[in-house]
Amino acid sequence: xxxxxxxxxxxxxxxxxxxxxxxxxxEARGIAxxxxxxxxxxxxxxxxxxxxxxxxxxGPGVLDDSGQLDRAAMRRRVFADDMARRQLEAITHPRxxxxxxxxxxxxxxxxxxxxxxxxxxxxxxxxWVDRILVVDAPEEAQLARLVQRDGIxxxxxxxxxxxxxxxxxxLALADDVIENHGEEAALDAAVATLHERYLALARTQA
Numbered sequence: 001x002x003x004x005x006x007x008x009x010x011x012x013x014x015x016x017x018x019x020x021x022x023x024x025x026x027e028a029r030g031i032a033x034x035x036x037x038x039x040x041x042x043x044x045x046x047x048x049x050x051x052x053x054x055x056x057x058x059g060p061g062v063l064d065d066s067g068q069l070d071r072a073a074m075r076r077r078v079f080a081d082d083m084a085r086r087q088l089e090a091i092t093h094p095r096x097x098x099x100x101x102x103x104x105x106x107x108x109x110x111x112x113x114x115x116x117x118x119x120x121x122x123x124x125x126x127x128w129v130d131r132i133l134v135v136d137a138p139e140e141a142q143l144a145r146l147v148q149r150d151g152i153x154x155x156x157x158x159x160x161x162x163x164x165x166x167x168x169x170x171l172a173l174a175d176d177v178i179e180n181h182g183e184e185a186a187l188d189a190a191v192a193t194l195h196e197r198y199l200a201l202a203r204t205q206a
Contacts, residue, residue: 006032007111007202008104010126012119012173013135014164016145018180018187022135023115025191034103035115036096043095044069053091058084097125104129110202120165120173131201133194134174137181139167 013019023033043050046067054062054069058077064070078085100114113133119126137145139161146157171177176197178190 005105006107006109007131007198007205008114008129009111009131009133009198010114010116010119010129011133011135012116012170013180014137014139014142014167014170015117015160016142016149017135017137018145018178018184019115019117019135021180021184021187022133022178022191023113025187026113026195029191029195030109031195032103032107032109032112033115034100034107034112036100036117037115039096039099040092043092043099050091050095054088057087057091093122093125097122101128111198118164120170123173130205131175131198132173133176133178134170135178135180136167136171136174137179141181 011019011023013022023035027033042048044054045051051069054074058074062070062074062077074088078088100116104112104114114126114129116122116126119132142161143154143157146152146160147154150157152160176194178187178194180187
């Protein structure tokens with residue numbers, strides 16, 4: 001008989017809301033983190049079906065000199081062209097979802113976290129997760145962090161935030177919310193509380 005799968009918590013939040021700071025704290029407690037951003041790189045690595053499909057769709061000019069996807073050039077292209085963005089997402093998103101589901105299904109911990117920045121935009125494909133955790137921050141805090149982190153100007157930072165789901169949409173999906181409004185150290189207590197909650201929920205599922 002197969003062992004029951006881990007309890008699965010999907011973690012999301014707006015850009016520069018503090019998702020990485022939260023996932024690091026869960027990881028420090030021995031919880032596996034499966035990150036959609038890592039998956040997105042894995043599914044288009046050289047030799048993959050994903051990269052072959054991108055080259056077939058966009059041409060060999062999307063590759064750099066080493067045969068890898070030129071991610072910066074691809075980002076510029078899809079940022080300026082909605083049809084190109086939809087074509088790229090049609091190739092990568094299903095593969096990312098399969099990557100995440102496969103790893104969640106074979107995880108041996110009491111629970112695992114899926115870090116999915118665009119969960120709200122793709123929630124129909126993630127109905128199988130057990131619980132949703134949203135890392136929330138005010139837009140002004142996101143802006144300040146994004147400008148400092150990426151070295152960009154405020155108008156670009158605002159456009160990046162506006163391209164994502166609205167804060168209210170994410171919060172409407174949440175089973176749990178971590179409010180990341182101040183110092184990063186304040187996240188410790190919130191993560192500790194949720195860790196115990198998820199362990200208890202995982203025991204009831206087992």
